[in-house]
Amino acid sequence: xxxxxxxxxxxxxxxxxxxxxxxxxxxxxxxxxxxxxxxxxxxxxxxxxxxxxxxxxxxxxxxxxxxxxxxxxxxxxxxxxxxxxxxxxxxxxxxxxxxxxxxxxxxxxxxxxxxxxxxxxxxxxxxxxxxxxxxxxxxxxxxxxxxxxxxxxxxxxxxxxxxxxxxxxxxxxx
Amino acid sequence: xxxxxxxxxxxxxxxxxxxxxxxxxxxxxxxxxxxxxxxxxxxxxxxxxxxxxxxxxxxxxxxxxxxxxxxxxxx
Numbered sequence: 001x002x003x004x005x006x007x008x009x010x011x012x013x014x015x016x017x018x019x020x021x022x023x024x025x026x027x028x029x030x031x032x033x034x035x036x037x038x039x040x041x042x043x044x045x046x047x048x049x050x051x052x053x054x055x056x057x058x059x060x061x062x063x064x065x066x067x068x069x070x071x072x073x074x075x076x077x078x079x080x081x082x083x084x085x086x087x088x089x090x091x092x093x094x095x096x097x098x099x100x101x102x103x104x105x106x107x108x109x110x111x112x113x114x115x116x117x118x119x120x121x122x123x124x125x126x127x128x129x130x131x132x133x134x135x136x137x138x139x140x141x142x143x144x145x146x147x148x149x150x151x152x153x154x155x156x157x158x159x160x161x162x163x164x165x166x167x168x169x170x171x172x173x174x
Numbered sequence: 175x176x177x178x179x180x181x182x183x184x185x186x187x188x189x190x191x192x193x194x195x196x197x198x199x200x201x202x203x204x205x206x207x208x209x210x211x212x213x214x215x216x217x218x219x220x221x222x223x224x225x226x227x228x229x230x231x232x233x234x235x236x237x238x239x240x241x242x243x244x245x246x247x248x249x
Contacts, residue, residue, distance in 0.1 A: 019208055028198040035196060044200075045207045052212065113192040132186040133193050157178070160185045167188070 004060035015055070019048055022065060026072050029144060032134050033076035033126055034083075043079060047072040069144045073126070080122045116166040120159055127155035128163075 006014035026047055031040035050071050051058075058067065117125065130141045131152065138156075142149040175183070234241060 016205060019205060020203075023204050024200045027200040027204070031196065031198050035193070037197070037201070041200075041202075041204060041207070045204055045211050048208055049211045110192045113188055117189065117192070128189070129193075132182070133189050134195065156182070160178075160182050163185050163189075164181055 002060065004058070004064060007064075008055050008058050008060055010055065015048075015052055018064060022068055023048070025065070026068055029069055030072050030076045032129060033073070034079050035129075039079060043072065043075050046075055050075075066143065066146070070146050073145055077122050077126060080125060112170050113163075113167065116163055116170070119166065120162060124155050124159040124162070127152055128159040131156045132160075 001009075003014050003017055007018055023044060027040055027044045030043045030047070031037055034040055034043065047068060051068060058064075117128075120128065126145070127141065130136045130144075131138065138149050138152050141152045145152065
């Protein structure tokens with residue numbers, strides 16, 4: 001009997017083998033989205049707990065990794081949304097007045113970019129994090145999120161437009 | 175370079191300055207945490223409407239005990 005069939009039937013050793021095979025990759029994916037190692041560890045365990053709980057519905061012929069990444073992505077997105085609700089963003093964002101070598105102004109510019117980024121819808125945040133910050137290929141992002149490659153591209157395009165508009169409005173020159 | 179590509183490159187540079195690539199490698203084995211989480215796993219939870227239904231059945235049995243005879247007749 002293969003590993004996935006044994007896992008589906010509740011074999012803890014099979015689950016452990018799958019856990020050990022995928023924990024690093026699932027963690028790496030989550031930490032890229034939530035950008036906090038402690039939270040990413042918790043969410044990795046939560047992802048596998050949900051996988052274990054839903055094992056009876058798993059088709060052993062299906063892609064275990066894809067399933068795990070989709071659960072992980074949903075948990076990470078929920079976390080990003082909750083964080084945004086818990087930490088409301090102030091509206092009085094002061095402009096920096098453009099490029100300046102002064103470290104204090106650079107820090108202020110970074111804060112403005114962080115706030116603009118945090119204002120993006122969470123789906124756009126994930127797309128832009130993966131495509132522009134982590135520089136993952138569009139194909140890989142699409143597979144992980146379970147959406148077409150074209151949708152990833154359009155999310156990145158929309159996010160870039162929104163970010164650029166917001167930052168220009170604040171006087172930050174990208 | 176097309177204007178939208180240039181725009182994207184500028185935003186990419188700004189984001190990478192703001193969010194430098196972090197460590198994505200897992201530093202410890204999470205299996206012990208996973209085992210603890212599995213041990214904490216609660217038993218099957220009973221939804222609230224099942225409790226309401228059970229309460230209703232109990233109330234009927236208490237206030238109208240003779241109804242049990244009606245059910246017994248149909249068995």
